[in-house]
Amino acid sequence: MEGFEYKDIFATKAVEYLVILAFLVLLVLYFRLLNKQAKGAKSDRPPEEMRVPLIDFFKVAAGYYYHLGHAWIKPEKNESVWVGMDDFARKLLGKIDELVLPEPGAPLMQGESGWKIKIAGKGLDILSPVNGQVEDVNQILRDHPEKLSPDDFTTSWLLKVKVPKLESAMNNLLSGNMATAWLNETVKQLQRDMPDTLRENISEEDIKNKGLARLMDKNNWVSIAEKFFKPVRH
């Protein structure tokens, strides 16, 4: 195909050996450099001191049963339960503009949309924690959603629901240590998604007004919130 070509293969050998030796030395140095994290490098993990407080920051109340969509129930007598949104949901969402609650008599299905909230013109479905029929609706909160207080469990119920098969509905709910463990996992997930700048300058007032989701990302907070309110089904 091509003609004979004379090439002195020894002409460059010395240089090639030197290059290979330099390569080996530089490889060791480069490997060390690559594995050493630079000063001021961002860390993906939340700083140690942030981890524990934020976990305790969300309350899990005794006697309450939690659904993975961040709603709780508190059983009453006669197969009735109080239903509300958990502390995590309220701190994630902040101040709610409008609460669209179902009317008394409306049926609810566990894991399906139970009620709707509206914030800054955007709507978000919250999953119902139980199957049943709505008996009563918290009129005060419906008219004044801003009164939904993150600190008070007793006045923050949204619906009273009659649940015919409470036992089986409770199989899918978590309470006590289980609820705490689950919430801790959720919080770790939240911390991973949180930008570093926010992690360092988080204030309770901001959380109360704007909610963590909007603080994390002003434009895409709905998708952040949806990720937590619609648990991955397996």
Added chain:
Amino acid sequence: MADEPSKSSLFWSEFKRFTEFFISELKPKGKLFTPFNIIATIIIVVGVVILFFRFAFGLGATTNLNQEFPWGLWIGFDVVTGVAFAGGAYVLTFMVYILRLKKYHPIIRITVLNGLLAYVFYAGALLLDLGRPWNVINPVIGNSFGVSSVLFLVAWHFMLYMMAEFIEFSPAIAEWLGWKRVRKVLGSFTLAAVIFGIALSTLHQSGLGALFLMAKSKIHPLWYSEFIPILFFVSSVFAGLSMVIFEGSISQRVFRHQLTREFHAAHHEIVYGLAKICAGAMFVYFFLKLLVLIHGQHYELLNTGWGYWYLVEIVVFVLIPFRLYTQAVRYRNMSMIRLASIMALIGIILNRLNISVITYQWNAAEHYIPSWMEIEVTLMVICAEIIVLRWIVNRMPVLKAPPGWAREEKAEDTRPGFLITKMESE
């Protein structure tokens, strides 16, 4: 005998269920009239028309190929570059299944799927370029094996590797169809397929380079070297992983609703790990290029037009992304990693095109410039691959969690979401 009617009715009811499920899955999910869909449809329709002409009237009617330039964009970009980009699959399966680096497990399926589709579509584009495409089967059926040709090796490797990748991906298909027993059997083949696939990959990544050893007098001396196969192999490591990083940053946005907690939790760490490997591979690659340059004794050619072009490839698209990867890993900067991956990918496109198209017949009076139809068909191949990828990802457990019954035992129990799953089922 008494069982027979019930067995057959069981079969038919299962068959009916499967058919109904399959037909319902064929329907598009999501909006039909998105900007991407509209543009992709136009490109594909035009591409099909061009391909009709190509097969009816031959390569001359649609391409600028001739006796002097038998290989053009379809080989140089689709096949040679596409295969380098698919290299992520063998690197990652090696890391996960052989080295047992479990950290990278969440992205294994999407990477294998990408690799498989890249081979089916890009290497499949080889058929468009063959004068008599039906003869492609000859090296396989033995109607003249052609054992002394590098193409014999490439043909067999492509075919076997596609099968190996299909087997690696097949558990996801079985999970989608709900075939529990089939899933179990296919899952047991994975490791064998992976080992086989890695052997094939390392051989044919370099084999593609070996094809160009026959064109010594035609390729510019700065690009031609006896070591092209080794350079192709080493560069396929960072080409493939850069593609994984680049595609990951896109699919994280497009398919964000499907991503598992496992994926979310591990994503940053995975990308930093991949970027580190890219940086290391580019370090090795740069030194190999340097050695090849010294060995070739063509320094004087560096001070010519082609020499400057060579330096652009090496300095701008090897050294700069290498530096960016290094910095990004040390400072843990995701956007810098994305930029580095894009530059590395452009570098690979340039390198492969330089060898197969741009500097090919560099001293000839006329040069090959692809026709608009060749570019259109290349775009068609890319669009078709993206559409098929999207169809599969939206249906099968590629990014989303596999169904509960298919979850692999111990190894996956440590993932963050498992606690919840476990409690849910209790």
